[in-house]
Amino acid sequence: MTGSEPGRPEDIRAVPVRRPGRWIAAVITLVIAASLIRFAVTDSAVGWGTVGHYMFNSVILHGVIGTVYLSLAAMALGIILGVIAAVMRLSPNPILKSVSWLYIFFFRGTPLLVQITFWYAITALFPHNIIAIGIPFGPALFHPDANVIITIFVAALLGLGVNEGAYMAEIVRAGIISVPEGQTEAAESLGLSRMQLMRRIVLPQAMRVILPPTGNEFISMLKNSSLASIIAFTELYFESQAIYSTNYKTVQLLIVESIWYLMLTSVLYVGQYFLERKFGQGFSRSERATMKERWLARGAPTR
Amino acid sequence: MSDVMVKAEAVHKRFGANEVLKGIDLTVDRGEVMCLLGPSGSGKSTFLRCINHLERINAGRLWVDGELVGYREANGKLYELHERIVASKRREIGMVFQQFNLFPHMTALENVTLAQTEVLKRGRSDARIRACELLDRVGLGDKYDAHPVALSGGQQQRVAIARALAMDPKLMLFDEPTSALDPELVGDVLDVMRDLARSGMTMIVVTHEIGFAREVADTVVFMDGGVVVETGPPAEVLGAPKHERTRSFLSKVL
Numbered sequence: 001m002t003g004s005e006p007g008r009p010e011d012i013r014a015v016p017v018r019r020p021g022r023w024i025a026a027v028i029t030l031v032i033a034a035s036l037i038r039f040a041v042t043d044s045a046v047g048w049g050t051v052g053h054y055m056f057n058s059v060i061l062h063g064v065i066g067t068v069y070l071s072l073a074a075m076a077l078g079i080i081l082g083v084i085a086a087v088m089r090l091s092p093n094p095i096l097k098s099v100s101w102l103y104i105f106f107f108r109g110t111p112l113l114v115q116i117t118f119w120y121a122i123t124a125l126f127p128h129n130i131i132a133i134g135i136p137f138g139p140a141l142f143h144p145d146a147n148v149i150i151t152i153f154v155a156a157l158l159g160l161g162v163n164e165g166a167y168m169a170e171i172v173r174a175g176i177i178s179v180p181e182g183q184t185e186a187a188e189s190l191g192l193s194r195m196q197l198m199r200r201i202v203l204p205q206a207m208r209v210i211l212p213p214t215g216n217e218f219i220s221m222l223k224n225s226s227l228a229s230i231i232a233f234t235e236l237y238f239e240s241q242a243i244y245s246t247n248y249k250t251v252q253l254l255i256v257e258s259i260w261y262l263m264l265t266s267v268l269y270v271g272q273y274f275l276e277r278k279f280g281q282g283f284s285r286s287e288r289a290t291m292k293e294r295w296l297a298r299g300a301p302t303r
Numbered sequence: 304m305s306d307v308m309v310k311a312e313a314v315h316k317r318f319g320a321n322e323v324l325k326g327i328d329l330t331v332d333r334g335e336v337m338c339l340l341g342p343s344g345s346g347k348s349t350f351l352r353c354i355n356h357l358e359r360i361n362a363g364r365l366w367v368d369g370e371l372v373g374y375r376e377a378n379g380k381l382y383e384l385h386e387r388i389v390a391s392k393r394r395e396i397g398m399v400f401q402q403f404n405l406f407p408h409m410t411a412l413e414n415v416t417l418a419q420t421e422v423l424k425r426g427r428s429d430a431r432i433r434a435c436e437l438l439d440r441v442g443l444g445d446k447y448d449a450h451p452v453a454l455s456g457g458q459q460q461r462v463a464i465a466r467a468l469a470m471d472p473k474l475m476l477f478d479e480p481t482s483a484l485d486p487e488l489v490g491d492v493l494d495v496m497r498d499l500a501r502s503g504m505t506m507i508v509v510t511h512e513i514g515f516a517r518e519v520a521d522t523v524v525f526m527d528g529g530v531v532v533e534t535g536p537p538a539e540v541l542g543a544p545k546h547e548r549t550r551s552f553l554s555k556v557l
Contacts, residue, residue, distance in 0.1 A: 182400060183406065185357055186398075186405075189398035191422045191470065201406055282451065283407060283408075
């Protein structure tokens with residue numbers, strides 16, 4: 001490509017502008033980083049042996065499993081509630097619209113910690129712990145025991161999931177309204193029904209907008225699930241707390257915990273990457289750059 | 304079966320306080336090609352969108368193939384049609400938009416196949432064969448697997464025409480199909496439309512392409528300010544316009 005044809009001028013090889021500031025900043029950063037690493041590895045009593053010892057401790061692993069399944073279940077509940085609330089919010093029916101608005105208003109406006117505790121404490125509201133399910137102001141059809149239905153897990157699931165639904169509702173709504181009206185018109189003019197239109201045209205395109213913030217929410221969910229320790233749900237934070245409250249190796253166990261949270265969020269990164277690639281099809285001319293190519297392109301100069 | 308495909312009687316449409324259509328009377332026969340001309344804001348696109356009930360009219364009556372658009376009349380009362388019935392009528396009317404409105408997450412072939420399998424419940428392979436046939440017909444035999452983003456405007460518009468034809472419509476509506484195209488891409492789209500007109504399709508075309516109207520249209524309608532100013536064969540309306548407004552419009556666009 002370079003200089004093969006006769007008469008073509010040589011490629012420009014100019015001397016770049018000197019940027020001493022960059023060098024100084026880099027050196028300062030490196031010095032600080034090096035001293036932190038030195039502190040972590042040698043000077044301090046961090047005790048990496050202890051960290052390694054507890055990394056795959058059975059109590060910790062039990063906590064990891066608790067964190068994963070609570071997060072997955074609460075996220076699933078949040079997405080379902082979010083889609084329902086978003087569709088209600090966009091519906092022409094004023095009752096559905098306002099109910100959805102109120103739901104979002106309440107659950108975004110109060111602290112998650114309060115909500116989790118609330119669901120746990122709610123059993124106390126039912127006389128003799130009996131919940132009456134039936135026609136409002138009419139006869140009750142079922143009389144389940146509140147303590148059987150609202151277990152610690154259910155309380156944690158409701159606390160995290162119902163709260164998440166309020167955030168997901170806005171994310172899904174943003175996705176739906178991001179699809180241009182022309183798409184709906186084109187689909188309608190072909191005779192597609194409202195359901196077909198949503199499922200085949202609007203939602204697949206909305207996914208592109210919905211996915212990145214949902215990835216964010218998922219990561220928040222993993223970490224926020226530690227709040228369920230307040231009602232003694234046996235997730236990662238609760239379990240490591242149980243250990244350090246007896247052996248006082250608090251910092252080491254917090255490090256163990258953090259490493260696990262980092263590993264879990266890394267798994268989410270990969271999942272999000274593949275989902276975004278799937279739903280990004282048709283939106284960019286340079287389709288399907290591999291993860292490796294994207295990673296390399298990140299470091300490369302843009303020009 | 305009557306020979307009238309579209310009949311409009313005193314069609315009115317307003318958006319808020321702004322009356323866009325102020326009484327349109329028109330008849331389009333089966334197999335006729337009608338071109339709607341007029342300055343922007345004259346209501347031609349709105350009228351076109353009323354025909355497949357993308358807009359609902361405020362007064363007057365509109366029939367397609369002998370059936371009232373969007374309503375059912377009984378005992379002197381109008382009843383709104385259920386969305387499902389509106390949808391089933393829409394599939395018999397093909398529409399091509401100024402901005403193409405292809406589905407960007409699907410390939411050209413999927414764009415043309417989707418409504419066949421979803422709405423007409425055609426088998427997957429039948430739908431595919433029909434889609435290939437139509438894409439070949441509009442000159443895109445080599446673009447089956449391209450996403451819209453990889454196609455030029457002219458190619459996208461031809462996919463959009465193929466997508467509408469895949470439903471075997473009895474009427475085709477074109478809403479300024481070439482207005483968003485680079486000049487050198489207009490010809491390919493007009494060629495496809497010309498062929499379609501020759502094949503006997505009933506077409507209503509909102510356009511600024513006077514040459515196309517002169518050559519292909521059976522009837523040219525000139526609209527301005529929400530009313531039909533003049534209507535007749537192209538030789539009359541374009542060659543010897545009777546109204547001053549038509550003359551001044553033509554002098555500006557020609």
